[in-house]
Amino acid sequence: MSAVTAGMVCSHHHLYSALARGMPAPPRQPTRFLEILEQVWWRLDVALDEEMIRWSAMLGAVEALQSGTTAIVDHHESPSAIDGSLSIIAEACAEVGVRTNLAYGVTDRHGPDGARRGLAENERFLRGGGRGMVGVHAAFTCSDHTLSAAAALAADCGVGVHIHVAEGPDDADAGMRLDALARDDWWLVHCVYLDRDLPGTIAHNPRSNMNNGVGYARPASRPNRVALGTDGIGADMLEEARLAYVRLREDDVLASPDTVWQWLENGYVLFPEARDDRVTWSYDHADSGWHVVFTPGIRALQVEVDGEVLLHDGRPTRVDVDEVRAKAAEQARRLFTRL
Numbered sequence: 001m002s003a004v005t006a007g008m009v010c011s012h013h014h015l016y017s018a019l020a021r022g023m024p025a026p027p028r029q030p031t032r033f034l035e036i037l038e039q040v041w042w043r044l045d046v047a048l049d050e051e052m053i054r055w056s057a058m059l060g061a062v063e064a065l066q067s068g069t070t071a072i073v074d075h076h077e078s079p080s081a082i083d084g085s086l087s088i089i090a091e092a093c094a095e096v097g098v099r100t101n102l103a104y105g106v107t108d109r110h111g112p113d114g115a116r117r118g119l120a121e122n123e124r125f126l127r128g129g130g131r132g133m134v135g136v137h138a139a140f141t142c143s144d145h146t147l148s149a150a151a152a153l154a155a156d157c158g159v160g161v162h163i164h165v166a167e168g169p170d171d172a173d174a175g176m177r178l179d180a181l182a183r184d185d186w187w188l189v190h191c192v193y194l195d196r197d198l199p200g201t202i203a204h205n206p207r208s209n210m211n212n213g214v215g216y217a218r219p220a221s222r223p224n225r226v227a228l229g230t231d232g233i234g235a236d237m238l239e240e241a242r243l244a245y246v247r248l249r250e251d252d253v254l255a256s257p258d259t260v261w262q263w264l265e266n267g268y269v270l271f272p273e274a275r276d277d278r279v280t281w282s283y284d285h286a287d288s289g290w291h292v293v294f295t296p297g298i299r300a301l302q303v304e305v306d307g308e309v310l311l312h313d314g315r316p317t318r319v320d321v322d323e324v325r326a327k328a329a330e331q332a333r334r335l336f337t338r339l
């Protein structure tokens with residue numbers, strides 16, 4: 001039993017949502033999942049510019065580090081600032097010291113030109129040596145042509161596709177649309193309404209699914225490898241694991257904390273080197289799932305990556321956390337004004 005673990009991996013994040021907290025209420029009350037997308041997230045992402053992307057990523061990375069998370073699988077969309085956006089996120093996170101696997105969420109929501117530019121951003125980033133996957137928003141916002149193009153680009157770049165799959169009822173035919181395309185290296189997010197098994201890793205985000213009222217994904221009932229993400233609600237993986245555990249137990253009272261602990265472990269598929277990161281926690285059994293799921297409030301005190309202390313006494317060492325919060329708050333104000 002130990003207070004020291006490897007670095008945590010957040011297996012599905014949207015760093016830009018760091019600025020969304022406290023955003024103005026939408027003009028109409030969303031009553032179902034598609035309306036939440038239309039009235040909250042699709043109004044927000046179209047308003048993002050480069051400075052907002054930079055400071056939301058910086059704040060998201062700082063908060064990840066403060067939660068003992070040293071690696072983030074991010075899914076990004078900023079339809080008004082596509083070109084170069086993945087590099088902005090990569091640089092901001094690298095400055096803090098957090099590892100990233102990035103993808104731009106391609107979609108036909110903004111016409112064929114928007115989809116083409118999204119694909120081009122994935123290609124530019126990956127071929128330039130960036131670490132990531134080819135992002136797709138979701139099958140239900142893409143034509144078959146765009147889905148095929150994304151799959152082909154990913155195969156050509158030797159990476160998977162990072163895509164939301166059947167998160168809500170509006171995407172219930174995702175299984176049929178992706179059946180002939182999906183491969184073992186795909187990153188399938190949510191899979192709540194998926195009507196068949198697809199090859200790939202399932203990124204499970206229980207808090208987000210509950211928040212959107214879409215139902216329980218029952219990831220343990222699938223044959224796939226399952227990894228745990230937050231879908232943009234921070235990057236505190238012990239917190240997400242606790243919630244994942246009680247949601248799992250609500251569905252199956254025979255389920256064990258070991259299952260959820262394995263979901264955390266599975267993030268190392270994309271970041272094997274994060275196993276060597278060292279996180280010292282405020283609790284002396286932080287390396288045991290059986291302790292962690294019943295122990296709220298465990299804090300990361302120190303984080304070491306490649307021998308460098310990146311978090312000391314709970315504060316990041318490379319950047320000034322107060323300055324990052326102030327800059328991000330300034331960008332949040334700009335964003336809210338646009339909304």
Ligand SMILES: [Zn+2]
Binds near residue numbers: 014
């Ligand atoms: Zn997501």
